[in-house]
Amino acid sequence: QLQLQESGPGLVKPSETLSLTCTVSGGSIITSDYYWDWLRQPPGKGLEWIGSVDHSGNTWYNPSLKSRVTMSVDTSKKQFSLNLSSVTAADTAVYFCARHPLYFNIDVWGRGTTVTVSS
Amino acid sequence: QSVLTQPPSVSAAPGEKVTISCSGSSSNIGNQWVSWYQQLPGAAPKLLIYENNKRASGIPDRFSGSKSGTSATLGITGLQTGDEADYYCGTWDGSLTAGVFGGGTKLTVL
Numbered sequence: 001q002l003q004l005q006e007s008g009p010g011l012v013k014p015s016e017t018l019s020l021t022c023t024v025s026g027g028s029i030i031t032s033d034y035y036w037d038w039l040r041q042p043p044g045k046g047l048e049w050i051g052s053v054d055h056s057g058n059t060w061y062n063p064s065l066k067s068r069v070t071m072s073v074d075t076s077k078k079q080f081s082l083n084l085s086s087v088t089a090a091d092t093a094v095y096f097c098a099r100h101p102l103y104f105n106i107d108v109w110g111r112g113t114t115v116t117v118s119s
Numbered sequence: 120q121s122v123l124t125q126p127p128s129v130s131a132a133p134g135e136k137v138t139i140s141c142s143g144s145s146s147n148i149g150n151q152w153v154s155w156y157q158q159l160p161g162a163a164p165k166l167l168i169y170e171n172n173k174r175a176s177g178i179p180d181r182f183s184g185s186k187s188g189t190s191a192t193l194g195i196t197g198l199q200t201g202d203e204a205d206y207y208c209g210t211w212d213g214s215l216t217a218g219v220f221g222g223g224t225k226l227t228v229l
Contacts, residue, residue, distance in 0.1 A: 037218070039218075046121060046207065046220060046221070046222045046223040047156075047164065047207055047209070047220045047223070048220070049217060049218030049219065049220070052218070060216065060217075061217075062217050062218075063215060063216070063217060096163055096164075100218075103151075103152045103169070103170060103211070104151070104152070104154065104209065104210060104211040104218050105152065105154040105166060105169035105170065105209075106154070106156070106164070106166060106209070107166050107169070107175065109163040109164055109165070110163065111162075111163055112163050
């Protein structure tokens with residue numbers, strides 16, 4: 001069964017870049033049937049889609065975050081990554097990596113990792 | 120402000136039925152498949168319903184989904200205390216070219 005695991009720093013300073021990696025296990029990252037996602041959930045708030053990347057490196061970003069987001073994929077390591085630049089306290093959240101098929105139904109989620117933006 | 124609109128909370132007694140609404144527009148729910156997610160406290164969301172009304176693997180038939188026009192509904196029958204969670208609707212918005220969610224509905228089983 002496919003599993004996703006987020007990794008990265010739990011604390012990031014304001015104005016710096018948040019970098020997270022998601023490792024795929026129990027299945028292939030090289031598939032045209034799925035897209036690989038990043039989402040986040042600020043404390044006490046709802047879900048926000050950050051963006052998606054496919055195995056070829058094509059990306060789709062949330063327009064509200066597009067100027068600060070970069071996503072990439074490393075098929076040799078079975079990983080995909082998120083960079084969010086110029087972070088502020090508003091970027092403090094639990095960050096989830098996930099997967100969805102052709103239609104936007106997120107069928108596999110990582111456990112999530114908490115990222116706090118603070119000096 | 121979420122693109123999709125859900126009631127902040129709903130409640131019902133054990134054994135009863137509850138519905139959760141999700142309202143959108145022609146750029147999202149009106150022309151896209153809708154999915155529903157359950158998020159237990161401290162856990163990642165879990166897919167319940169996809170493509171409007173299909174139950175994900177392992178989801179009991181107490182959970183159902185429907186869509187009409189630009190609105191979707193999640194139904195839960197035979198409520199159990201273990202159903203207490205936050206529930207989210209989600210879909211793709213063709214105008215925004217983005218995944219969008221409702222603000223979430225907290226279900227309390229009294």
